[in-house]
Amino acid sequence: MDQPTAAGTWVVVAVYNEATTVTDVLTELLQTFPNVVAVDDGSNDGSWDQLSAIAPYSIRHLVNRGQGAALQTGTEFALKMGAIRIAHFDADGQHQVVDLVRMTSAVASGECDVALGDRFLGQSSMPPHRAVLIRAAALMHRFSSGIALSDVHNGLRVLSRLAAERCEITADRMAHASQFIDLVARSRLRVRQYPTTIRYTEYSMSKGQHASASLRIVFHYAISRIFG
């Protein structure tokens, strides 16, 4: 990926209590992408001290408002700063920069407006119960939004400026991933999925979504569909 493409892509990293991994994640990202926006979502474990020391742009939520809210804050900031493309990247070390580079190049070349990570296409050694939950979520979206995607809860995405402007996330917490898919489906943007390899570590699994959380997401998603 050439320098202008990397510079035109602003990577938003939402951080909530990720002191264990945030420094490594940001360091790795900065080797390729100069414009990284780290949004601390009211952490209380020292994440802010770490990310503000290393991230070129660091933003802090005074109180925890959820990953969706943090990503939208970073996205809006990047748009204000003139970003051409915006990427979302997890702070827990699950995502790989090499996947982000491939997806960024795809959006930059005009292949699509929205590049979404797909762990089923990649080399992820996904726990079986996680695969079942993701497949179920994908099926839900096929019925509710009419969009056929295999991995709807992958936090790795790259958006063109137009896509970022059209897809405003208003669901604060983890239901934002579902809301984002709905927004993409309605916006008539060109969407493509790209193989991503998720690093499932003991740490990332402990931070990840459990089965009970999935039910909560479905509840919040259903409520947001009813009440907006």
Next chain:
Amino acid sequence: MTSFQIILLTFAVISAITAIALLSKQVVGRVTGAAVLLLSVLGAVLTLFPNSTTAMARALGIGRGADLLLYLLVIGTSFGFLVMYVKLRAVRRELTLLVRKIAVAEVLSIGRDDQPRKS
């Protein structure tokens, strides 16, 4: 009149007076104030004439007055929870917008040169 009726009537009167006071000071909206006032009056009437609920229940084909009250209570409580939930969602949304606004304003040196303060 039983002592229990006196206690319930006292509560109904206090509730009605509070509703009127809040309405006159415009602390609550007309609909909310009127609804509380109406419920207070209804409570007082049902306390004074306990058999009236049975008559109403029979007219509706329910049978017992206590059952009618229970059904109305369940419906009323569910509706109340729903209204509170919708209002809570709106407050949460406003809080999020406020937090996000402050966060971005903090990092952008607004009013000076519109350049972000790099960390």
